[in-house]
Amino acid sequence: MTIPSRRHPAAFTLIELMAVITIIVILAGLVIGGMGYVSEKQAREKAKVQIALLSKAIEEYKIDMGAYPGTTTAFGGTAATAASGDASQVLYQALFKEGFDYTNPNTPPANWGTKATKIYLTELDPRNSKQGWVNPSTATVPPANLKIIDPWGANYRYRTGNNAQNPDFDLWSMGKDGKSRPDTPNHAENRDDIRNF
Template sequence: MRAIHHHSSAPMKIQAIPRSRHGFTLIEMLTVITIIVILAGLVLGGFGFVKEKQKRSKAEIQVKLLANACEEFKADNGFYPGINDNTTGDGKNMTKELYSDLYWDSNRDGSGPKSDSRQHIYISELDPENNKQGWTDGRGQNVRILDPWNNEYRYRKGNNANNPDFDLWSAGPDGKTNPDNPKDKQNRDDVKNL
């Protein structure tokens, strides 16, 4: 009660008291917030970069797995996977055929791996029931093989000088690729079988 009485009776004296230095001024607050925002941006940006790098190395491993299996298939059958002898162009919509020859029905007799013990499974990782690679899309005989950016892997083969064996690649993060023009910018982020 005494303090209230004192304050209310001396308003001029209260105004004369120097401004408190407890807490932050607006400028200080803005500076701190700006620094926090910049740091958060750096951390999130770095995180995105690491994630993208992980996707890339995953694609490299998967391309290698598929390409090795294609070579094994060729060694057994005398030709590379795929129904047609020659497939050129952008290599789109070919992973169902790859899946069929490399996993589902490599001897092409119409029966899948569970009912046909005589056929060879070239990549067990293509089992859609045990999708540890996270790359199969579909079930049974209708399965597509996806890259880490959820686009189908590209595949084409041919018996000519330009393409004596096969091309197998991922279109990369941009999902675009132009295999017949090596200088195309779309190809820069592609993941290729080397």
């Protein structure tokens, strides 16, 4: 005689459910971690491209003006320093704002002996800043006090003259950590800096 077996309805055991949940959590962690890495790599590449474009514009400025932006020849005899974000504002004015003012019929050309007469980097226009180089502005005349910012929202650093490591100029982003020691190249705070020197 055969004993009828009791059939249990098909279901997952607790161990099977825990295994599936563990696999899902591990996969989600890998995806989220990978997205952070990709986002950081994208920001670094964007900063490298921006530094290359800024460097090219600075060199064009020097060819036209005979000196780099912020040297004693321009900006009332004050040299650009990296100690504050003011050097970033000096670059914005030299590479975009002065050329805009010269070509704008609402701003009379006066005292243009030491000022740029053309726009060297149109991407710095705050009215059409798709790259996020400067804070957007809807004013018809762009403000003069804008600063050029890196992908992490900090000012680009720039120095020239005796302060520079390069014979011409230094240009850099402090990177994700926002810290930099430009005079000490091997310092730990410089690990994530993106530089032209």
